[in-house]
Structures are given as structure tokens and as C-alpha cells.
Amino acid sequence: MFILAGLALIEFHSPNWVYFLVLVGFMLTQSGLTDRCPLRWLLEKAGLPRCAAARAPESHPAMSH
16 A cells, blocks of 8 residues: 555655655565564554454463374
């Protein structure tokens, strides 16, 4: 979504929005390689809970061997 918005801003507003796209691309690459997302950290500090899919799986005693 950010990439499409950035492309539209480059086309219709100013070519300087390319720097926004570079930042978004860098942050996506960084979070994909390190599993650390600055936006997720910021939202957690603001009090928003993590979604169920992002939480670490809990061990179930019935499933252990």
C-alpha cells in the first residue's frame, strides 16, 4: 500500500517522494532479514497488543512426546 501511494505521489506531486519509497523498501528488507520491525515496536509501546499470529507458539503438555 505504501509503495502504491509513493508511486502515485511521485507521479502527481513531486519526484522527491522516491526517498519515501527507498525508506519503505529499506524497512521492509530490514524487518524481513532480522525479524525486528520498528513500527511493531512503536505500536507495542503505545499499548496495542500483538496479533495472535505474531505471538510465539505456546507449548501444549498434551502434544509433547
